[in-house]
Amino acid sequence: MAVFTKITPSEAAALIGRWNAGRFESLEPIATGIENTNYVINTDAGRWVLTVFEKLTDESLPFYLSLMEHLAQHGCRVASPLRTVNGDLFEHFGSKPCILCGYLPGEDGRRVSQKGCASMGETLARMHLAVSDFRLSLDNPRGLVWWIKTIPVILPRIPESLRPDLAHELQAQIALQGSPDWKSLPAGACHCDLFRNNAKLADVGTAQERVTGVFDFFFAGCVPFVYDLAVTMNDWCSDPATGAFRPELTSAFLSAYNAVRPLSGLERKMWRGALCAAAFRFWVSRLTDFYMPREAELLHPLDPEEFHRVLRDRQTCALPWPEGEGL
Known part of the structure; x- marks a missing residue:
C-alpha cells in the first residue's frame, strides 16, 4: 500500500483496458501500508483500487484471490478481485502481478x-x-x-x-x-x-x-x-x-x-x-x-x-x- 511502483496516467489507461472497468479518467496513489503498491483508479464506470504486488508471485496469489472471491460469493462484505476480460483473477504490470477491486464505500x-x-x-x-x-x-x-x-x-x-x-x-x-x-x-x-x-x-x-x-x-x-x-x-x-x-x-x-x-x-x-x-x-x-x-x-x-x-x-x-x- 506504499508506492513502490510508479504508474503514469498513460500506463494506467492501457492497463485498465484489460478489465471491463470503464474508460480511464485518473489515478491517485494510496499512501498507507508497507507491503504493496495501491492506486485509486477513477473511470467513467466508477472507482476501483489497483494493487501491484511487490513480493507475492503468480504462484502464491491464487490462494489470496480465491479466498476473497469465495467470501464474496458467500455473502461476506469483502473486496473481491474483478476478473479480467480473459476471465483471469490477476494481470501484470511489467513483471509484477496486479489486481483490480471495486472501491469500497465508507x-x-x-x-x-x-x-x-x-x-x-x-x-x-x-x-x-x-x-x-x-x-x-x-x-x-x-x-x-x-x-x-x-x-x-x-x-x-x-x-x-x-x-x-x-x-x-x-x-x-x-x-x-x-x-x-x-x-x-x-x-x-x-x-x-x-x-x-x-x-x-x-x-x-x-x-x-x-x-x-x-x-x-x-x-x-x-x-x-x-x-x-x-x-x-x-x-x-x-x-x-x-x-x-x-x-x-x-x-x-x-x-x-x-x-x-x-x-x-x-x-x-x-x-x-x-x-x-x-x-x-x-x-x-x-x-x-x-x-x-x-x-x-x-x-x-x-x-x-x-x-x-x-x-x-x-x-x-x-x-x-x-x-x-x-x-
Whole structure:
C-alpha cells in the first residue's frame, strides 16, 4: 500500500483496458501500508483500487484471490478481485502481478465505537463460517516459522533492552503452538491482518454505523479462528496509549461474534495464548519494518512499541471468562 511502483496516467489507461472497468479518467496513489503498491483508479464506470504486488508471485496469489472471491460469493462484505476480460483473477504490470477491486464505500475504521466493533465482530464471525467449504490451504506467512527465521536476523539491530521480552515470548509461543490443544483448535483460511485500516465503515458516529467491507487479504493463511479473532480485537479494541483493552469495545465485539459463531470451550481456554500470539506477530513484523526498512515513496514504518505494550498487557490482563476454562 506504499508506492513502490510508479504508474503514469498513460500506463494506467492501457492497463485498465484489460478489465471491463470503464474508460480511464485518473489515478491517485494510496499512501498507507508497507507491503504493496495501491492506486485509486477513477473511470467513467466508477472507482476501483489497483494493487501491484511487490513480493507475492503468480504462484502464491491464487490462494489470496480465491479466498476473497469465495467470501464474496458467500455473502461476506469483502473486496473481491474483478476478473479480467480473459476471465483471469490477476494481470501484470511489467513483471509484477496486479489486481483490480471495486472501491469500497465508507471511511476506514480508525474511529472506533461500540457499534463499529459489534459490526466487525459479526462480519468476522460470518467470514469464519463461510470458509468451511474453502479447499485451498496456506500456512500463516507471518506465523511461528517466520518468527523463528526472522528474530535472529533482527536481534542484533534492535535495542538490547527489548531482547529478553522477544526471546521469552518466542519460547512461550513455541511451547503453546506445539501443544495438542492449539493443534485441536477450529481453524481455516483467515484474513490474519484485519486491522481498522483494512475495513470500511458507513454512517460512522450514528446508530447505523456498520462495516461495509474488508480488504487487503495478502497476509491471509490457515490459522485457528480464535487467533484471527485475537488479531482483529487487539487492534479494534485496544487503547493505543496503554495497550490495554477498552472493556466496552471488547464486550461489544465478543458479544456480536458469539451471536453468530459461539466460541468453543477450547477456544476460550486458549484465549490468552491466542491474544499473545497475535500481539507478538505484529511486534516482530513492526520491529523488522522499523529496523530493516525498505525504500518506497510515501512509506511510513509503524511504531513497534505499540504492540510491545499490547503484548505485555495480554500476558496478564483479565479475561472475560475464568482463566484456563471454557464455558
